[in-house]
Amino acid sequence: MDKKMLKRTRFFISLLLLVFLLLCARLAYLQVIQYDSYWTRAEKNRLRILPITAPRGEIFDRNGEQIVTNRPGFTVSLVDLGDGYSDETIAYLTNLLHMEKGEIRDKIRSQYYRRYLPIRLKTDVSMQIVAAIAEKRMELPGVLIEVQPIRNYVYGNFSSHILGYLGEGTVAAWVEDYWQQHDDYRYRIGELVGQAGIEMAWEPFLRGIDGGIQVEINSTGQAIAEFERVDPQPGHDIYLTIDIPLQLAVERALAEAVERLVVDEGNAYAGEAAAVALDPQSGRILAIASIPSYDLNTFHRDFSILEGDRRLRPLVNKTIEEAYPVGSVFKMVTALAALEEGVVSPSDRVYCSGSITRYGATKSCFRGTAHGPLNIVEAITKSCNVFFYEMGLRVGIDSLAHYTREFGFGSPVGLTDIFGERRGVVSSREYKRDVYNEPWYPAETMDAAIGQSFQSITPLQLANYTAMVANGGTHYRPYLVEKIVDSGGEVLKMAEPEILHQLEANPVTWERIQLGMIRAALPGGTAGRLADFPVSIAGKTGTAQAAGSGTSIPSHSLFVAYAPADNPEIALAVFVKHGGTGGTTAVPVARQILEQYFNIMPEDPEEEDITS
Amino acid sequence: MFDRRLLKNFDFLLLLLTLALCCYGLIVLSSATQGLISSDPLFHVRRQTTWIGIGLAMVLLVISVDYINFYRWSWYFYTLNLVFLGLVLFIGKDVDGTSRWIELRFFDFQPSELAKLIVIITLARLLVDNADRMAGLFDAWPFFLHILPPIGFIFMQPDLGTALVFIVIFFGMLYMAGVPLRNMAIFTAAGMALLPLLWSRLMDYQRMRLLVFINPEMDPLGYGYQLMQSMIAIGSGGIMGKGLYEGTQARLQFLPEQHTDFIFSVLGEELGLIGAVVLLALYFWLIYRILKIGSYSKDSFGALLCTGVATMFTFQILVNIGMTISVMPVTGLPLPFMSYGGSSMMLNMLSIGVVLNVGMRRHKIQF
Numbered sequence: 001m002d003k004k005m006l007k008r009t010r011f012f013i014s015l016l017l018l019v020f021l022l023l024c025a026r027l028a029y030l031q032v033i034q035y036d037s038y039w040t041r042a043e044k045n046r047l048r049i050l051p052i053t054a055p056r057g058e059i060f061d062r063n064g065e066q067i068v069t070n071r072p073g074f075t076v077s078l079v080d081l082g083d084g085y086s087d088e089t090i091a092y093l094t095n096l097l098h099m100e101k102g103e104i105r106d107k108i109r110s111q112y113y114r115r116y117l118p119i120r121l122k123t124d125v126s127m128q129i130v131a132a133i134a135e136k137r138m139e140l141p142g143v144l145i146e147v148q149p150i151r152n153y154v155y156g157n158f159s160s161h162i163l164g165y166l167g168e169g170t171v172a173a174w175v176e177d178y179w180q181q182h183d184d185y186r187y188r189i190g191e192l193v194g195q196a197g198i199e200m201a202w203e204p205f206l207r208g209i210d211g212g213i214q215v216e217i218n219s220t221g222q223a224i225a226e227f228e229r230v231d232p233q234p235g236h237d238i239y240l241t242i243d244i245p246l247q248l249a250v251e252r253a254l255a256e257a258v259e260r261l262v263v264d265e266g267n268a269y270a271g272e273a274a275a276v277a278l279d280p281q282s283g284r285i286l287a288i289a290s291i292p293s294y295d296l297n298t299f300h301r302d303f304s305i306l307e308g309d310r311r312l313r314p315l316v317n318k319t320i321e322e323a324y325p326v327g328s329v330f331k332m333v334t335a336l337a338a339l340e341e342g343v344v345s346p347s348d349r350v351y352c353s354g355s356i357t358r359y360g361a362t363k364s365c366f367r368g369t370a371h372g373p374l375n376i377v378e379a380i381t382k383s384c385n386v387f388f389y390e391m392g393l394r395v396g397i398d399s400l401a402h403y404t405r406e407f408g409f410g411s412p413v414g415l416t417d418i419f420g421e422r423r424g425v426v427s428s429r430e431y432k433r434d435v436y437n438e439p440w441y442p443a444e445t446m447d448a449a450i451g452q453s454f455q456s457i458t459p460l461q462l463a464n465y466t467a468m469v470a471n472g473g474t475h476y477r478p479y480l481v482e483k484i485v486d487s488g489g490e491v492l493k494m495a496e497p498e499i500l501h502q503l504e505a506n507p508v509t510w511e512r513i514q515l516g517m518i519r520a521a522l523p524g525g526t527a528g529r530l531a532d533f534p535v536s537i538a539g540k541t542g543t544a545q546a547a548g549s550g551t552s553i554p555s556h557s558l559f560v561a562y563a564p565a566d567n568p569e570i571a572l573a574v575f576v577k578h579g580g581t582g583g584t585t586a587v588p589v590a591r592q593i594l595e596q597y598f599n600i601m602p603e604d605p606e607e608e609d610i611t612s
Numbered sequence: 613m614f615d616r617r618l619l620k621n622f623d624f625l626l627l628l629l630t631l632a633l634c635c636y637g638l639i640v641l642s643s644a645t646q647g648l649i650s651s652d653p654l655f656h657v658r659r660q661t662t663w664i665g666i667g668l669a670m671v672l673l674v675i676s677v678d679y680i681n682f683y684r685w686s687w688y689f690y691t692l693n694l695v696f697l698g699l700v701l702f703i704g705k706d707v708d709g710t711s712r713w714i715e716l717r718f719f720d721f722q723p724s725e726l727a728k729l730i731v732i733i734t735l736a737r738l739l740v741d742n743a744d745r746m747a748g749l750f751d752a753w754p755f756f757l758h759i760l761p762p763i764g765f766i767f768m769q770p771d772l773g774t775a776l777v778f779i780v781i782f783f784g785m786l787y788m789a790g791v792p793l794r795n796m797a798i799f800t801a802a803g804m805a806l807l808p809l810l811w812s813r814l815m816d817y818q819r820m821r822l823l824v825f826i827n828p829e830m831d832p833l834g835y836g837y838q839l840m841q842s843m844i845a846i847g848s849g850g851i852m853g854k855g856l857y858e859g860t861q862a863r864l865q866f867l868p869e870q871h872t873d874f875i876f877s878v879l880g881e882e883l884g885l886i887g888a889v890v891l892l893a894l895y896f897w898l899i900y901r902i903l904k905i906g907s908y909s910k911d912s913f914g915a916l917l918c919t920g921v922a923t924m925f926t927f928q929i930l931v932n933i934g935m936t937i938s939v940m941p942v943t944g945l946p947l948p949f950m951s952y953g954g955s956s957m958m959l960n961m962l963s964i965g966v967v968l969n970v971g972m973r974r975h976k977i978q979f
Binding site: 002004005006008016017019020022023026028030031032034038039041043049214 | 837851900
């Protein structure tokens with residue numbers, strides 16, 4: 001080794017010595033000079049961190065009315081005082097909180113590495129439990145009552161499927177990723193996470209960042225001094241597109257209709273219904289409801305019953321998670337296909353004798369009615385099956401399937417503000433081959449043309465389809481979240497209407513179809529009982545046979561409509577499962593909804609007397 | 613080609629110091645992990661012992677090959693290193709529950725640990741090859757180019773602490789190889805100028821740690837809390853300590869990662885100033901010995917290897933102990949031979965093996 005290097009080695013060693021002496025000096029300072037102060041602190045080191053749960057963001061309707069808020073609730077927690085947890089304490093809590101011993105042990109074990117944090121045993125306990133614990137405070141060292149914000153649903157059983165609920169369940173991977181990227185902030189054991197609806201899909205926005213207090217606790221676990229405090233950051237507030245009065249009206253109308261069917265008519269099949277109202281000029285969802293619903297305030301208590309109902313499945317959001325037969329409301333698709341493909345002119349007439357026989361199959365109009373000669377407008381107005389059988393045969397199944405897809409059927413319509421949209425089924429040669437491994441028979445095209453084939457649709461798809469007819473073919477992305485506002489009032493996100501697809505068709509085609517629907521809601525039309533409605537309505541009824549059923553099972557009742565007919569503001573789809581014909585059940589529901597939307601008082605016989 | 617004459621130059625003292633540190637580590641570890649796994653109180657101690665055993669076997673393996681071969685294989689090492697570090701970016705992305713981390717740890721190989729030794733070896737060769745071009749300011753660019761890829765990969769992991777270890781090793785070896793101090797000062801100044809860029813690439817929690825170091829009041833519930841608990845533990849230990857297994861802070865698990873990153877806090881609490889100074893003295897002796905072996909080595913390659921290893925140990929000791937007594941930011945660097953963990957134990961053993969190797973073959977001709 002050369003001399004220079006030796007010199008450098010010596011320098012290195014002196015540096016090393018310096019570093020070590022520095023560490024020694026610091027240690028001596030802490031352990032000799034500061035010894036007394038640190039010793040006292042360690043001796044009574046009962047410093048713990050009590051987390052302060054950040055309130056979740058609140059949820060409002062489009063007018064800023066509260067839907068979901070937070071209220072204070074009591075949580076029972078357990079704090080380690082330095083010598084573990086006594087068996088008596090745990091036994092007492094097992095009893096009081098109706099928990100399993102193993103359950104408590106599991107919670108303790110899961111927090112083994114962060115014993116300076118209290119373990120949350122049960123949230124939102126009753127005042128009785130709080131009082132019982134307060135009474136026995138001295139005998140229950142380490143048991144703590146914390147105050148935490150608890151979700152409060154202003155209307156209880158209201159918009160439950162879209163709001164969703166919270167639970168201690170698993171955290172989706174994308175949510176975990178979001179938080180790790182943002183603040184290296186993780187979910188704690190027992191933390192509540194959105195499990196459905198808006199609460200789930202907007203979890204990263206709704207969830208706040210917890211704060212905490214560093215406290216000193218005494219020998220029974222009570223906080224006696226507060227040292228440091230970090231305030232929690234509340235989650236962001238969400239403003240929905242829905243309007244509370246309209247949503248209430250939709251839910252009430254559906255619930256009443258279902259109740260009438262079940263109670264008054266003794267319909268053993270009924271019980272499910274759904275409705276969606278959209279703004280056809282933006283895709284904004286004005287109201288969206290699924291029946292049966294549930295009360296979010298008592299959800300956790302009712303959960304096992306709700307989940308156990310295999311027939312009506314109240315937890316399923318029928319507006320997007322279920323696809324149903326479509327029936328005659330489908331006829332506008334066939335009409336558009338026929339006009340666009342030029343197989344019929346806007347004024348051509350087809351003679352309806354009440355039935356039609358093609359390819360060895362005889363198919364008839366509803367209740368065998370003979371409509372005589374009709375053009376396409378009259379065919380929609382009267383919902384003539386024979387006319388559309390003929391049109392279906394003229395355009396063929398492939399063209400019909402193409403136009404079905406153009407209207408957004410067979411794939412999710414693009415609602416991303418809540419999860420779970422179903423695709424539904426488009427009747428097509430490919431579908432039959434893939435699912436049944438059979439060729440398509442021409443006679444089946446007739447069924448497809450009136451919506452009685454393999455088609456299945458979600459009520460949201462139906463509403464979107466209606467909106468497209470109303471606005472001349474524009475498919476907007478339906479959305480539920482209008483804006484996100486942080487706790488300081490700053491708008492973080494504002495929804496913008498988004499066009500996903502434009503169905504190009506001749507203006508005359510739209511005009512004919514719309515006219516057919518307008519006349520359907522006039523005297524003589526299938527929805528003639530809306531004729532006296534003060535605002536002009538365009539509508540189409542549907543009566544879909546329940547799949548694979550005999551005649552004894554009631555059909556599904558459907559109605560789609562938009563209004564005002566000349567300048568559409570609202571596009572509506574109503575579906576009542578096993579509700580009978582479209583005109584008898586779905587139309588009155590739609591009427592109730594539209595009355596609310598246009599602020600029209602239902603006609604009262606007495607009032608009529610006064611005016612006349 | 614094992615030669616009995618090599619035994620004559622074998623530095624038993626260094627091996628003895630290493631083993632002494634390992635034993636000291638095991639004793640403190642047994643206290644730090646007390647009650648961590650109630651069904652098997654010696655779980656961590658037994659595992660650590662296994663790793664020490666494997667590490668010793670690796671020492672034997674390393675000393676049986678003349679270290680001049682490391683010079684020859686340098687570029688293979690370098691390539692392999694980058695492959696490992698690259699792989700970890702793609703497949704090694706799992707870190708959530710702490711308990712699972714320990715379970716996985718036995719099979720968990722941390723390429724960034726091995727990378728330290730590889731960089732020491734490959735950089736030593738590069739410095740030897742360029743021994744005649746050291747003085748000029750721009751002569752240093754190949755060295756920077758050399759360590760940039762491994763540091764970059766580790767920075768992307770992101771493991772700020774380990775990346776810093778590389779930079780310090782780099783400077784230590786450059787200094788020893790003869791780069792003038794004046795130049796190094798310029799490099800440092802240039803590096804400082806790049807800090808804002810670095811800051812923007814840091815994860816939020818890393819920034820938080822640095823800010824908390826500057827101002828511990830900022831985060832009294834997170835890292836600031838850890839720091840305070842660590843200082844209470846050490847300070848309350850006093851001169852004599854509370855006695856092994858008697859630390860109250862340790863019993864309550866107040867100290868996060870008390871068997872890995874914060875093991876020194878347990879030692880400070882239970883064995884006091886005396887125990888801490890004994891540890892520091894052992895470390896000083898070990899590093900002194902390594903540098904001494906370096907100064908006796910037959911070539912500058914061997915000397916640089918020893919310098920690299922000594923720098924690495926020095927820096928890790930300074931940062932780890934410094935962090936527990938709040939003179940350094942919290943970075944999560946393990947304390948050599950003391951912290952629980954397989955990857956770092958093996959790397960430390962391998963490094964000792966390299967130094968022993970240099971010492972054994974210090975004379976060109978044996979008479």
